[in-house]
Amino acid sequence: MADNTFHIAMYPWFALGHLTSFLHLSNKLAERGHKISFLLPPKTKSNFEPFNLYPNLITLIPIDIPHVDGLPPGSETTADVPFPLHPLIMTAMDLTQPTIEFHLRNLKPHFVFFDFTHWLPALSRKLNIKSVHYYTISPATVGYLLRPEIKIADNKIRTEVDLMNPPPSFPRSSIKLRAHEARHLAAGAKREFGSGISFSQRQWICFSECDAVSFKTCTEMEGPYCNYIEKQFCKKVILAGPVVPEPPSLVLDQEIERILDNFEEGSVIFCAFGTECLLNKDQFQELLLGLESTGLPFFAALKPPIGVEKIESALPEGFQERVKGRGFVYGDWVQQQLILQHPSVGCFVTHCGSGSLSEAMVTKCQLVLLPNVGDQIINARLMGGDLKVGVEVEKGEEDGLFSKNGVCKAVKAVMNNDSEVKEEVKQNHTKWREFLLSQGLEDSYIDGFVQKLHEMLL
Numbered sequence: 536m537a538d539n540t541f542h543i544a545m546y547p548w549f550a551l552g553h554l555t556s557f558l559h560l561s562n563k564l565a566e567r568g569h570k571i572s573f574l575l576p577p578k579t580k581s582n583f584e585p586f587n588l589y590p591n592l593i594t595l596i597p598i599d600i601p602h603v604d605g606l607p608p609g610s611e612t613t614a615d616v617p618f619p620l621h622p623l624i625m626t627a628m629d630l631t632q633p634t635i636e637f638h639l640r641n642l643k644p645h646f647v648f649f650d651f652t653h654w655l656p657a658l659s660r661k662l663n664i665k666s667v668h669y670y671t672i673s674p675a676t677v678g679y680l681l682r683p684e685i686k687i688a689d690n691k692i693r694t695e696v697d698l699m700n701p702p703p704s705f706p707r708s709s710i711k712l713r714a715h716e717a718r719h720l721a722a723g724a725k726r727e728f729g730s731g732i733s734f735s736q737r738q739w740i741c742f743s744e745c746d747a748v749s750f751k752t753c754t755e756m757e758g759p760y761c762n763y764i765e766k767q768f769c770k771k772v773i774l775a776g777p778v779v780p781e782p783p784s785l786v787l788d789q790e791i792e793r794i795l796d797n798f799e800e801g802s803v804i805f806c807a808f809g810t811e812c813l814l815n816k817d818q819f820q821e822l823l824l825g826l827e828s829t830g831l832p833f834f835a836a837l838k839p840p841i842g843v844e845k846i847e848s849a850l851p852e853g854f855q856e857r858v859k860g861r862g863f864v865y866g867d868w869v870q871q872q873l874i875l876q877h878p879s880v881g882c883f884v885t886h887c888g889s890g891s892l893s894e895a896m897v898t899k900c901q902l903v904l905l906p907n908v909g910d911q912i913i914n915a916r917l918m919g920g921d922l923k924v925g926v927e928v929e930k931g932e933e934d935g936l937f938s939k940n941g942v943c944k945a946v947k948a949v950m951n952n953d954s955e956v957k958e959e960v961k962q963n964h965t966k967w968r969e970f971l972l973s974q975g976l977e978d979s980y981i982d983g984f985v986q987k988l989h990e991m992l993l
């Protein structure tokens with residue numbers, strides 16, 4: 536390495552939450568002079584250009600998506616297809632292996648960072664490149680779901696009974712799953728996830744074969760879970776720290792700014808469920824009716840529910856009339872980070888995607904947690920239970936459905952002045968926000984991260 540810097544190739548799972556997380560880390564590493572070759576889908580490349588803060592060091596390299604039967608033409612990321620088709624995106628990524636090998640042979644990076652392409656560790660070993668499994672999902676989720684201490688045969692899977700409670704030596708925490716959640720996560724683990732292999736098999740191969748595992752978190756928040764992974768997988772775990780996203784340099788959309796400027800400071804509920812979440816129509820309407828019944832102004836940015844083309848045709852009867860001037864529902868992409876920073880926004884109803892939570896933790900918004908799938912469930916337990924920085928919306932134990940009353944109750948718990956919970960979550964959130972934004976924290980983590988990478992090359 537010329538001046539003690541290195542060259543890293545990034546090849547994240549083609550989900551915006553993962554791609555965004557890898558880009559945030561790339562910016563932090565490029566800020567320190569390291570070279571990044573970021574391999575990503577073509578349309579995402581152009582979307583990411585404005586957020587590439589170091590174009591002289593970060594090269595965005597478009598990777599064409601191979602044809603896969605059943606994958607709609609033009610689909611690139613999980614945001615482009617419904618949840619059941621996500622494995623086809625994975626299969627397409629698996630088919631890029633020859634292309635990725637071509638690039639790695641030419642680029643000759645010191646490292647390749649990846650997360651779901653289980654074939655990358657073997658490929659990079661062949662090319663004498665170190666592989667780092669950079670996980671956007673929390674160590675708590677990984678430890679809880681993979682639970683390496685409980686060996687199972689390859690053809691066996693974790694049943695919903697297994698997943699109801701944490702594994703024996705899992706850190707003491709509030710993480711427990713309800714019946715419907717254990718059922719969903721057990722099904723997710725055994726689900727075919729690209730090229731005919733299950734999600735859990737894929738994760739096992741990634742964890743077992745990589746040279747190091749890395750998480751976007753810090754010891755103070757999730758240290759016990761990182762230690763559990765390190766011990767159970769006998770694998771070096773290096774932490775990048777919270778990787779707090781830079782506030783975007785863009786300005787907020789004028790129409791949205793005009794709407795928000797109309798309301799008192801901290802009074803507006805912002806509700807957004809990431810780039811993948813598709814609710815069914817009933818739950819979509821329960822959510823909106825719940826926001827309506829809070830009596831507060833609200834701004835929801837949601838994808839149309841399953842089977843519905845346009846948001847407008849899914850709104851509850853008479854809803855638009857009743858909330859005119861107070862409630863706004865958008866069906867397209869909005870600038871979430873900028874909206875969260877707007878002074879009028881005082882509450883964030885989130886699906887607990889890791890990217891949204893990272894952004895939420897450094898704002899002053901009160902948090903209402905409404906997880907949809909996968910790791911979002913465990914993220915919600917961590918945030919609402921371990922850290923107590925938000926309130927989770929109640930769901931049915933067996934059917935996992937939430938109601939408008941449940942949404943309204945959780946919002947009032949964090950927004951009503953007479954609610955004692957409001958003060959508790961506000962204080963906890965303030966403590967963590969100040970910690971995450973504290974001078975030098977991020978630098979110390981990223982510098983430590985870089986040091987650990989150097990040690991891997993010795």
Ligand SMILES: C[C@@H]1O[C@H](OP(=O)(O)OP(=O)(O)OC[C@H]2O[C@@H](n3ccc(=O)[nH]c3=O)[C@H](O)[C@@H]2O)[C@H](O)[C@H](O)[C@H]1O
Nearest residue numbers: 552671809810811868869870871872888889890891911
């Ligand atoms: C790790 C993986 O992230 C996935 O991505 P998803 O898009 O759902 O959510 P985020 O991680 O919050 O990522 C979403 C990202 O898109 C941004 N955004 C989204 C919608 C919008 O209208 N405008 C925006 O700016 C948002 O600010 C965030 O940065 C899933 O959660 C999955 O459970 C998790 O394992």
